[in-house]
Amino acid sequence: MLLSLKWLREFVPVEAGAQEVGDRLTMLGLELEDILHPYDPIKDIVVGYVLTKEPHPDSDHLAVCTVDAGTGEVLNIVCGAPNVAAGQKVPVALVGTTMPGGMVIKKAKLRGVPSFGMICSERELGLSEDHSGIMVLPEDFKVGTRLVDALDLDTEILEIGITPNRGDCLSVLGLAREAALAFKLPLTLPDVRVAEQGADWSSDWSITISQPELCPLYQLRLVEGVTIKPSPMWMRHRLHAVGVRPISNIVDVTNYILMELGQPLHAFDRDKLEGGRTEVSVARDGERIVTLDGQERILTPADLLIRDGVKPVALAGVMGGLDTEISDASRNVLVESAVFRPETIRKTARRLALPSEASYRFERGVDQINSRFAMDRAVSLMAELSGGVIRKGACTQEPRVWTAPTPRFRVRRTVDLLGMDVEPAFCADTLERLGCGLDRADEADWKVTTPSWRSDLSREVDLIEEIARVKGMDTIPETLPAVSRPLDRFGLTESRYAFLSRVKAWGCGLGLNEAENYSFVGHKDLDHLGLPKEGRIDIINPLTEEQNVLRTVLAPSLLQNVRTNIAHGNMGVRLFEVANVFAADPASQTTAHESARLGLVMYGSLSDTAWPNKETDAGYADVRGLVEHFVGFLHLHAPVFVRDEAAHPFLAPSVTVTVDGNPVGVIGQVKPQIADAYHARKPVWLAELDLEALWERHKKAKIAFKPLAVFPPSRRDVTVIAPASLSVADIEEHIRKMRIAILEEVTLIDLYEPKDSADRNLTFRLTFRKADRTLKDAEVDKEREKVAQSLIKNLGVRI
Structure with missing residues (x-):
């Protein structure tokens, strides 16, 4: 605005x-x-007085003028305007002035006659498009005064x-x-005096409103004997200052009232209306109207029309019709002031791509009570500026009279909501200055009548917001609310939200970066990963064609994150995402089954580029370590990792993760041919865990406490040469099943695959510890040898 x-x-x-x-x-x-x-571009233009005008000795259309511009000397200016004459007050651009178009006025010779300035037209000053001649100023303007001051411009x-x-x-x-x-100043409204003449015309005209909910008020007034001409300077320049193009005195008045009072008006040429009546009703499907912009509009029953007795004459609240527009020949004007339902106007303006200053205000609601005042203000200005006569009477239909909301207001409630003390006297003064009426019969519970122009004040909380707004939002103290947790809530099952929040805190605590992605991906993304088409949920109105289906796994989004990071030069990616995946489920109320997943992705360097460590790329052991750490974080038994190449379409190697024999996820390396599409030049390691299954097991987990170890551990390494068909999990499980009392932990620390060999060298670290004393080397070596011999005998490996 x-x-x-x-x-x-x-x-x-x-x-x-x-x-x-x-x-x-x-x-x-x-x-x-x-x-x-x-008007800064014309701030240097001054008022001048044309002393003399003589014909140019070498031109038929130029004149040589002498001009007093208040500089103390008479200026010689050559002018080509046909209306320039001696005795005129005119705008003058002196030498050195920069015009609105960027031209700099310089000393010049026009066909041999020197010229020291320019007498300007309205278009050269940027005030209008009129360039038929120079701008002639009122005679009472003082010579040498700045034009913007003389015109009293905004x-x-x-x-x-x-x-x-x-x-x-x-x-x-x-x-x-x-x-x-x-x-805290008084407000003064314009003084409006409607000088009506002649007989009451309203009985000769009728208004019909077929659906009152679409048009609560419609009124017309008649101004006869008008003369269409340009508006006076003060109105044209004021409209220009606020971005409205002046057109003619009648049309300019409707725009002036729109900006001044906020009430959209429309002026019809009375002589072009037929039938002696106005009908406000919805359009018929396919009905057409040519609007003021010359475009034919095809309408639907969702649009509201203004009709005379024969034809459509306006698109209600949006734009008038071309057939009844005000023209230079118009002599009688019928002025409309109405209130329309905001939703109807908004839908029509959006559907037809026809925004206007009028529709912008109707969409937000106009003041039904003020519309009468706006009408009277408009017709009085029209009569004054056009020489017309306001006929007595107004033709009005108001099927739905406006009634003021009467919400309650409690000072105590205000204090509670704002968290600060407010005085009853301040509340009363503020509400009254807002235009509200107060009934304070009950000092604790006031009855408030809101003003007609504030349609947003309908509830007590709206009034409280006004108190805060006037008091100053910056004065509300920054006090954190007290958060109490009753003792009876302790021990209750953790909520799903709290569980997922802890999972996110775990990922951040390990130094991983959290990714947040849309739940939408493309069919081509899922197809690229070789995922089945069954169970996918299409999006009816997708954001883009690249986001036309709900994701069934987190992998497509995480791989897109990897590509984005690589494109930005990040060669070490360590991301996690906690989000839902979706699968079609006809039995569900929403026809979709949602389940929470934890996605982990690692690519490239394990450390930041600025970290002074030797660069080491992420590998299987790193992503497996994250999964083991997470399962331990949930206080579950150690996970078991089983390699299964056929288990997954886009991971190779693919390893299934189980806890207590139940599958909970998968980890592995993204196949190189798939990773290549994401610009990956190094292995991409990915894990995806089923948080729903893990949460269920976590809720049942029993946490047992034991003293921290006091005595130091003893560690021994054992390297086995095993066929590739023998999994690491099988070896670890065999060692654990030996149930060696002092064996605390088994960890794979190295893997070597010789060329041209079907065997692998696997190095395991065995950690031994006794709770009540320090172990001796002999007994540790004995247990280590027992493990080695058992592996040789039962699994057929070599040591």
């Missing part, structure tokens, strides 16, 4: 400058976005951001109310 500071002062006697006014409005929630100076314009709920502020009057509230 563009607000002229000069226009504002006609409503509120505010002496503050533009910046202070903007700051005060900002603190009330109406943000100052910019301060504009629309030189400071505040650009105010208006939130959708504050449609009342889309006018000078609405912002003036806010300024009066901010500065």
Whole structure:
């Protein structure tokens, strides 16, 4: 919303400058976005007086003028305008002036005659498109005065951001109310005097509203004997300052009232209307109307039309019809002021891509009570500027009379919600200055009547928000709410949200970066990974074609994250994501089954590039270690990893993870041919765990405490030469089943696969410890040898 500071002062006697006014409005929630100076390009133009005009000795269309511009000397200026004459007051651009178009006025010779300046037209000044001649100024203007001062132009314009709920502020009057509230100043409305003449015409015209809920109020007034001509300077320049193009006196008045009072109006040529009546009703399917922009619009029953007795004449609340527009030949004007349902106007304007200043305000709601005042203000200005006569009477239909909401207001409730003390006197004063009526019969529970222009005030909490807004949001103390946890809640089952939050905290605590992705991927992403088409859920209205299906696994999103990181030069990727995956489930109420998953992906360097360690790339042991750590974090038994190449379509090697014999996820390396599409030049290691299954087991886990070990461990390594068909899990399980009392842990620490050999060299570290004493080397070596011999005998390996 563009607000002229000069226009504002006609409503509120505010002496503050533009910046202070903007700051005060900002603190009330109406943000100052910019301060504009629309007439800065002509700030150096001055008022001049044409002393003489003589024909140019070498041109038929040029004239040589002598001009007094208040500089103390008479200037010689060559001018080509046909209407220049001696005795005129005119705008003069002196030598050195930069014009709005960027041209700099210089000393020049025009066909041999020197010229020291330029007499300007309105188009050269950027005031209008009129370039038929120079701009002739009123005779009472003082020579040498700046043109912007002589014309009393609106030189400071505040650009105010208006939130959708504050449609009342889309006018000078609405912002003036806010300024009066901010500065505690009185508000003065324009003095409107409607001088009616002649007989009452309203009995000769009828209004029919077929659906009152779409149009609560519709009214018409008649102005006869008008003369269509340009508006006076003050109106044209004011409209220009706030971004509205002047057209003619009648049309300009409707735009002026729109900006001043926020009420959209429309002027019909009375002589082009037929049937002596106006009908407000929905359009028929396929009905057509040619709007003021010359475009034919095809309508639907969702659109609201204004018809005369024969034809459509306007698209209600959006744009008038071309057939009944005001033209130079118009002599009688029928002025419309109405209220339409916001939803209807918004849908029509959006569907037809036909936004307008009128529809913008109707969409947010206009003041039904104020519409009568706006109508009277408009017709009085029209009569004044066009020489017309206002006929007596107004043709009005108001099938739904506006009634004010009456919410309650409690000071105690205000204190509780705001968390700060507010005085009852301050609350009462604020509500009254907002235009509310107060019934304080019950001092603890007031009855409030809200004003017609504030449709957003319908509940007690709305009134409390107004108190906070006027008091100052910055004055509300920063007090954290007290969070109490009753003792009877201790020991209850952890919520799903709390569990997932702890999982995220675990990932961050390990130094992994959390990824957050859309739940949408493309069919081609799932096809690329070789995932089955069964169970996929298509998105009816996708954001893009690349996001047209709900993901069934986290892998596509994590691989996209890897590609993005590689593209940005990150050669060490360590990500985790906690999110849902989706599968079609006809038995579900939503036809979709959602389950939480933990995704882990590792690529490239294990350490940051700035870390002074030798670069080591992530491998299977690293991603397996994360999974083992996570299972331990959940207080579950150690996971078992079983290699199964056929178990997964896009991982090779693929390892199934089980806990207590139940599968809970998979880890492995993304197949090189698949990873290549994501620009990966090193192995990509990925794990995906079923958090639903792990959570169920976690809820049943029994945590047992034991003293920390006091005595040191003893470690021995054993290297076995085993065929590739023998899995590491089988070897570890065999060692554990030996149930050696002092054996605490078995860990694979090295793997070597010789070339041209079907065997692998696997090195395991055996950790021995006794709780009550330090172990001796002899007994540790004995147990180590027992393990080695058992492996040789039972698994057929070599040591």
